[in-house]
Amino acid sequence: MGASYTRYMPSEPLHAAPPPARGRLITRDDIAALAAGAAIFGTGGGGSVDMTKVSVEIDLDLHGPVSLITVQDLTADDAVIVLSAIGAPSVGIEVISSANQMETILAEVARVIGRPVTAIMAAEIGGSNGVAPVGWAAQLGVAVLDADGMGRAFPEATMISMNVAGLPSEFAVMCDVIGNVSTLRPVNIAWLERHARALTAASGGSSLGAHYLLTAETAPGAVIEGTVTRAIEVGARLLASTDPLVDLADVLDARVLISGKVTDVERLTEGGFTRGSVTVEGTGSDRGRLNRVEVQNENLIVLEDGEVVVSVPDLVTIIDTETGEAISTEMLRFGQRVSVLAWPCDPLWRTPRGLELAGPPAFGYNIPYVPFVSNPELAAEVQR
């Protein structure tokens, strides 16, 4: 249940009447911004948002706006389930999901937990999987929780906030395009990932899954809050901008590490991951400088003159300098004019447990994690 997901496109109506609105509403007009923002938080991975954007817009046309509720809005009646799509993008473009796949999952989840699901949450806000849940919620007539499990995109299921917080991974429900439903009771999330992969392979390489029941009691502190609103805010600022680089750095509170052009892209796909590095040569005021971005599905580490400038779990996104659009790992090409942005991750990832799961050593880098500071001068003044 990692970050490199297929694009799923549900659109069949499931409920005649829309549910009563709670919280704020996500409308069709928010989707372009949500998609642009989710691509920025994808940090190079998380799957392409293009087709997902189209299908979610169609879902909202058909079913109307979706309620976006906060963790504070949750009541004792609420049951939130975490959703994601699993599989290789190259299979997902061919084997598109079935119309009632997500409804089947939700019905089984309700049976397992003994109560109806009232809201859904994205496993990761980065990339396609940050956008798709809005469409699923519209179809299913449930709310979307304004939160996610990563605050970005990560390649592995274990790298999720509920795991950092120590919530047990007690069950999962998966459904494939045929309609086969599997209910798993794994001993922990690592075993869930292993079994989910095996089942997905048997299902032809793609499936949808639900895990982690969240409630008013368990959600606080176990999710990264406000990330859907944040993605829409960042995306909206980008889409309205005439100076995308400056505006993005401002709204993300990010540092522009370098602006220049891509002079080398090294890529290798192994063990289910795309690994490699990207070299950006500075131009203009950055002339004479080189940054190297280490990649494993997502952008992990930036090096300059052999020194680590920033590393996971802090966020690194490569954008088109002209348009501000995030460029995903597979779309990087020699000669593109790009800027590299970096900004701090959610504090949850900087805890010992967070760093154990998603710090540099978790990706095979034998380097210590140094928290990234976007603006060192300001940070010196304002002690947090």
Add this chain to the structure above:
Amino acid sequence: MSAAQGTLSIGIDVGGTNTDAVVLDAAGTVIAWTKQPTSVDVTAGIRASLSDVLGQIGERRHEVARIMLGTTHATNAIVRRRQLGKVALIRIGAPAATSFPPFTAWPDDLRDAISAGSTIVGGGHLADGYPIAPLDRGAIVEFLDSIAGTFDAVAVCGVFAPSYSEQELEVEALVRAHVGIDVPVSLSHDIGDLGLIERENATVLNAALYGVARDVTRALFTAVAEEQLDAVTFFAQNDGTLMGVEFAERYPVLTIGSGPANSIRGAAFLSGARNAIIVDVGGTTSDLGVVVEGFPRESTLPREIGGVRTNFRMPDILSLAVGGGTVVDLASGKPSNDSVGFRISQEALLFGGSTATLTDAAAATGATPVAGLSLPAIDDATRAALGTALAIAHDKVESAVERMSLGRVVLPLVVVGGGGFLIPDQVLGATEVIRPAHAEVANAVGAAIALAGGRADHMCDYADRSTAIEAASKAAIGKAIQAGADPLTVEVVEVVETPVSYASRPTLKVSVKAAGPLARIGSETSNPHHTRGEES
């Protein structure tokens, strides 16, 4: 002398404005060429251009062995929503693939013009070939009956059909048996690669274009018959290869994109380079492409046609807002995104007008864009602004060339098009700048030198890699021969292996392209492009 022993090739390019024709001899020399206006009925333009070049070569007309035609006619029919047939679409794959119904995200007017109805029936395969469901023949018959008499053609698209095509063939036979032997049927595995929605869209467009294709093929046959030529006719397709006319009638959608492909290959051929960066400088834009071992480099991005997402193989084109008519903002000294276009001969300073253009900027710095014309007196500030604008345009071209070259300065830059004077004689990122003769008819030359080709994709386990490449190669060669290639000389020209990220078992997608000179009877192969390749 019969055509089978002839050595001349005629390339015809039916564009939106002009219909160009060239005659190439066995050595690849342009021995005649013409530019005629494109006519509304296509035939008159083809007739005029053919008649003109045949007049130029006199008695050698009997040596014409082949005629190759490239056209933007199918593209224009889709863009203008004209002459399109009604299509019944059968998607095979339920219960999978039901979340994104057919024709979703199509522009309303195009869907209304084309769709006679659609259905999703049980069938299809998973990546490993395991069936999703048995083929639901009953549902297909029911669907066809429900819309009987409302459709001109049928499109069929099965999940994973590019890897497992038997079911689509079974549906084709069923449709023919039920509706009639003459009903045209488009099968997705013949049209596109993996990517269900994009391939399905392309298959539907193909089915909608049968009528248009017949118009163009008949126009060509008519013109050729009127001239009493005993020549074989071909159509150019989007990857710079040819297809037989019967094939073009069945797969008209494959002609889309042949214009840029022909332009790139034609320009490279005229310059003598097998590997080169091409820049076609027009009035409004400069379009850059790359030719690699005789083929246009293809784009990896999805392409939209008439607002519909498809996964066509298209040349990788980078368009810059730098053209002869590009308007210069004299206050800032910057080239704008506007162009005076065809009004250049009234509006540019060089022609006595009042709008400063890049053509004027070139003239101000000593070039002679138009013979016999020189700039009227201009003040120093204007001259300086024009100089700055030209320098900026040069910078834009240089970074585009650098981008297309992937950073290795090993390729020459071939300049074609009416605005070629905007390109300096030395460009960073290119080994040299070549300005070939006959550059104005590079498209028609590209059609005349095209090869016959075919492509096939297979998904497989890593362990079965070599078997899969062999199977894909066999399929690609079969497709190339079907497209007219000589079975004796056709060869695999490209093998692309794409590992499938995030699969539990290591999985690979192999994509093979085969191409070869056209088959001829009783004569040595004389494809000029091929000959050149052996020399280099």
